[in-house]
Structures are given as structure tokens and as C-alpha cells.
Amino acid sequence: GQSLEQPSEVTAVEGAIVQINCTYQTSGFYGLSWYQQHDGGAPTFLSYNALDGLEETGRFSSFLSRSDSYGYLLLQELQMKDSASYFCAVTLNQAGTALIFGKGTTLSVSS
Amino acid sequence: GAVVSQHPSRVICKSGTSVKIECRSLDFQATTMFWYRQFPKKSLMLMATSNEGSKATYEQGVEKDKFLINHASLTLSTLTVTSAHPEDSSFYICSARNRAAYGYTFGSGTRLTVV
Numbered sequence: 001g002q003s004l005e006q007p008s009e010v011t012a013v014e015g016a017i018v019q020i021n022c023t024y025q026t027s028g029f030y031g032l033s034w035y036q037q038h039d040g041g042a043p044t045f046l047s048y049n050a051l052d053g054l055e056e057t058g059r060f061s062s063f064l065s066r067s068d069s070y071g072y073l074l075l076q077e078l079q080m081k082d083s084a085s086y087f088c089a090v091t092l093n094q095a096g097t098a099l100i101f102g103k104g105t106t107l108s109v110s111s
Numbered sequence: 112g113a114v115v116s117q118h119p120s121r122v123i124c125k126s127g128t129s130v131k132i133e134c135r136s137l138d139f140q141a142t143t144m145f146w147y148r149q150f151p152k153k154s155l156m157l158m159a160t161s162n163e164g165s166k167a168t169y170e171q172g173v174e175k176d177k178f179l180i181n182h183a184s185l186t187l188s189t190l191t192v193t194s195a196h197p198e199d200s201s202f203y204i205c206s207a208r209n210r211a212a213y214g215y216t217f218g219s220g221t222r223l224t225v226v
Contacts, residue, residue: 033215035214040220042217042218043155045214087155096208099215101157102154
């Protein structure tokens with residue numbers, strides 16, 4: 001079967017740095033992506049890693065190690081608006097027509 | 112950027128009736144769209160993959176006759192929940208991938224409540 005594991009909850013204060021880990025066991029792998037979802041809203045795409053290494057996009061960075069079946073999302077200079085659920089997702093095929101989501105990590109940022 | 116429009120955002124219907132949810136890619140063509148269901152505080156569960164001009168591919172455990180999917184054009188996919196029951200109440204989200212960009216774009220979701 002397919003599985004993606006990530007912590008269910010993380011708490012932090014404004015200005016801090018948070019890392020959300022994701023380990024996966026899937027039948028195929030073409031890339032790891034991260035999505036943010038605020039309560040009641042739709043998921044929005046944050047980042048995508050197809051190759052090992054770190055991808056940086058502003059305050060958010062994402063890392064992938066294919067040999068370890070592991071990745072993480074790093075959020076820096078946390079703001080209250082970053083409080084949301086964060087999902088890692090694995091693209092299973094080259095066509096990108098199969099995407100499996102983790103169960104999500106709820107991040108709560110306090111002042 | 113890629114935009115996916117989903118309508119309606121909220122719908123309340125009576126048990127036994129059918130509800131249609133539309134998903135449109137506004138500025139790109141989507142040969143494939145995806146339909147997800149999400150329960151409160153839970154992950155997105157893929158229900159089916161909608162293919163333009165052909166039959167949808169359903170995930171295991173998802174009833175084809177209950178959740179009818181039609182993908183008649185490159186920009187429109189519809190999900191019809193037939194003979195809805197209270198257990199069908201959920202958040203339904205569609206998504207599509209713009210090949211010019213990474214990542215999938217999601218619609219804003221439809222909160223279905225069956226009473």
C-alpha cells in the first residue's frame with residue numbers, strides 16, 4: 001500500500017522556525033510536493049522537489065532525500081497567518097496523474 | 112497563474128436528491144482533473160480521476176453509480192452525487208494540473224450538507 005507519514009500537530013511562536021517532516025512508502029515516486037490549507041479553504045501549492053536537495057521559496061524551503069524516502073518543509077520567520085494544515089504529497093507517476101496526500105500537519109502559531 | 116473554479120461553494124440538499132458540482136479550469140486546458148473528498152481535520156482522499164472524453168477512473172471503494180463524473184470538455188469536469196444521504200456530507204474538492212507549472216491547482220471546494 002501507499003503511506004505518507006507526517007506529524008499530526010506542531011506548535012510554535014511567531015518568528016520561530018519550524019520543520020515538518022514527511023516519510024513515504026509508495027509504489028512509485030516522481031516527486032514530493034507540499035500544500036497549505038487554511039480551515040475551510042482549498043489546498044494551495046507551496047513547493048515541489050523531484051531531485052534531492054533543498055528548494056527555497058521565500059520563507060519556505062523544502063528538502064528531499066530520495067534514498068531515505070524523506071522530505072521536509074521548513075518554515076522560517078513564522079507569522080500568525082502561517083497557522084494552517086500542511087500536507088505532503090507524492091506524485092506516483094511521470095504523467096503526474098496520480099497524487100497521494102499525507103494526513104496533514106496542523107501548525108499553530110502563537111504570539 | 113492557473114486558476115480552477117469550483118461551484119457551488121456550499122450546498123444543502125435533502126436526502127434522496129442529487130447534487131452537481133462543477134469544476135472549471137479558467138486559463139488552461141486540463142485533460143485530467145481529480146476529485147477529492149475531505150472529512151474534518153483529515154487528509155484529502157482521492158475519489159476519482161476524470162479524463163476528458165473518456166470514462167473516469169475511480170479509486171477502490173468509491174461507488175461509480177453514486178458519484179457520477181463527466182469530463183465533457185478540456186476545461187470542465189462535473190461530479191454528481193446521486194441520491195445523496197447524510198453520510199455523503201463532506202467537503203469535495205477538485206484539482207487539475209497546468210502542465211506549464213509545477214503542482215496542482217485546487218478549486219475552492221464544495222461543502223455539501225445532506226439533511
